[in-house]
Amino acid sequence: GENVEQHPSTLSVQEGDSAVIKCTYSDSASNYFPWYKQELGKGPQLIIDIRSNVGEKKDQRIAVTLNKTAKHFSLHITETQPEDSAVYFCAAGAGAGSYQLTFGKGTKLSVIP
Amino acid sequence: DAGITQSPRHKVTETGTPVTLRCHQTENHRYMYWYRQDPGHGLRLIHYSYGVKDTDKGEVSDGYSVSRSKTEDFLLTLESATSSQTSVYFCAIRGVQTVDEQYFGPGTRLTVT
Numbered sequence: 001g002e003n004v005e006q007h008p009s010t011l012s013v014q015e016g017d018s019a020v021i022k023c024t025y026s027d028s029a030s031n032y033f034p035w036y037k038q039e040l041g042k043g044p045q046l047i048i049d050i051r052s053n054v055g056e057k058k059d060q061r062i063a064v065t066l067n068k069t070a071k072h073f074s075l076h077i078t079e080t081q082p083e084d085s086a087v088y089f090c091a092a093g094a095g096a097g098s099y100q101l102t103f104g105k106g107t108k109l110s111v112i113p
Numbered sequence: 114d115a116g117i118t119q120s121p122r123h124k125v126t127e128t129g130t131p132v133t134l135r136c137h138q139t140e141n142h143r144y145m146y147w148y149r150q151d152p153g154h155g156l157r158l159i160h161y162s163y164g165v166k167d168t169d170k171g172e173v174s175d176g177y178s179v180s181r182s183k184t185e186d187f188l189l190t191l192e193s194a195t196s197s198q199t200s201v202y203f204c205a206i207r208g209v210q211t212v213d214e215q216y217f218g219p220g221t222r223l224t225v226t
Contacts, residue, residue: 001172006155032213043203043217044156051213089155099144099213100171105155 002027004092006104013080014112021107023090024072030092033073038087080111116140117218119204125224132191134221136204144207145187149200162187194225
């Protein structure tokens with residue numbers, strides 16, 4: 001089955017700096033790659049996703065890049081703010097049939113004011 | 114808000130007792146999922162449903178059963194709870210905006226003593 005590795009497990013940045021979280025996946029059939037943000041005591045919230053026919057996608061301060069050849073994708077957050085502090089999860093899915101997602105283990109991002 | 118509610122939100126139970134968690138959606142989505150979240154493991158799929166009375170196993174299904182008698186409700190049952198099933202349980206639905214996006218409920222924190 002699919003295996004998703006996520007790094008780093010914790011990340012601290014100064015407010016205003018950029019943060020990058022990286023994930024690798026194993027199944028070449030995967031073609032859907034969402035990112036979730038989870039705040040304490042809440043459910044994961046979908047913040048951005050990318051599909052295999054696209055190399056990069058941007059939404060304001062958040063961007064995701066995908067390298068299908070190398071089987072890795074990354075989340076980039078620019079101009080970080082304290083409210084960006086949360087746990088971020090990447091996931092990979094085959095985008096067909098049951099549309100199961102396999103998640104990475106998460107990155108705890110702390111933005112220091 | 115994807116219209117997902119989970120009940121109860123918190124539960125403490127004793128080893129060996131049966132427990133049922135409920136996921137309710139208001140949007141008539143076909144696919145529903147149950148995940149568990151544990152420190153160091155991220156989110157892992159327990160079971161999913163692709164329609165009324167249609168369910169299948171996920172990665173960590175041992176010790177769990179599910180039922181879906183109505184489109185809007187997906188029940189997760191622990192037949193005989195064990196301490197290893199202490200976890201936070203999340204329900205998700207798929208297909209709110211696009212066919213592959215999954216949206217999560219607020220979670221149920223279950224403690225088995």
